[in-house]
Amino acid sequence: MTAGLKRAVEELHTAFADVPQPARITGCTHCCISEEELARLVEVPRAELTADELKSYAWNVPDTVGTEADFKYFLPRIFELVAEGELQEIGAGWTLRRLKYTAWTSWSPEQMQAIRAYLMAWWQMALMKTARRDDTSAMDVFFSIVETDESPESYLSFWEQAKTLAASDHLALTIQFLRSDGEDSLDFNVYAPDKLQTHHLLNHWFLRPSVLTRLNSGVATASSDMLPAYEIACRVMRRILVAP
Numbered sequence: 001m002t003a004g005l006k007r008a009v010e011e012l013h014t015a016f017a018d019v020p021q022p023a024r025i026t027g028c029t030h031c032c033i034s035e036e037e038l039a040r041l042v043e044v045p046r047a048e049l050t051a052d053e054l055k056s057y058a059w060n061v062p063d064t065v066g067t068e069a070d071f072k073y074f075l076p077r078i079f080e081l082v083a084e085g086e087l088q089e090i091g092a093g094w095t096l097r098r099l100k101y102t103a104w105t106s107w108s109p110e111q112m113q114a115i116r117a118y119l120m121a122w123w124q125m126a127l128m129k130t131a132r133r134d135d136t137s138a139m140d141v142f143f144s145i146v147e148t149d150e151s152p153e154s155y156l157s158f159w160e161q162a163k164t165l166a167a168s169d170h171l172a173l174t175i176q177f178l179r180s181d182g183e184d185s186l187d188f189n190v191y192a193p194d195k196l197q198t199h200h201l202l203n204h205w206f207l208r209p210s211v212l213t214r215l216n217s218g219v220a221t222a223s224s225d226m227l228p229a230y231e232i233a234c235r236v237m238r239r240i241l242v243a244p
Contacts, residue, residue: 005083008121012076015114019073021046027065033057046077051086054078058087058095068102072206079118098133099146119145119174123155127162133225136177138170146198156205169226175233192213212237
């Protein structure tokens, strides 16, 4: 866990500290969660709940298990476990995307700010990670955030300002994986379905000459492992930018 992500976790605990512990949690016990797991959630203090005790809840909240109200109570602990590399069985992206099934952007300003700080710290950590060929980890993080927070401008701004080799590598990999079959467009629909406004924003950000310039510069310094991704990304960008 990075220092920034650790601070973001602490902010979450502070912002949600006053949310009362639920007396009872309901859920589908046929295939989503067991009666024993439901009981543990109200018996064990939030800070002591383990990934194993929270995994069924985190997988299904708030549709077939729990409610938005009790999710606010467990959220800091769930996100803390994600930051610690726990809940791998579910996946960080899936876990954090549970937010999109809530009205979290209408929660208190402190809670919204803490969530966005956490998402930004998670994104920053992803962009710092050394990339490898066919690595989609940063792209998965980014689109998990896009699905969760409908205001992705700040995350794109950080990507633009992050001039590290790793951030450029992840940019090349993202364009490589987003390219259409004809390599004449980028397909965002798989990751942000039915969000035309988001598609326009992403198209405007990705399809700029400055992005191609950054990719061209990266070709000269790319590792042999990453060079194919840069070559594909540059080819796609040139084809799109010169299209009538």
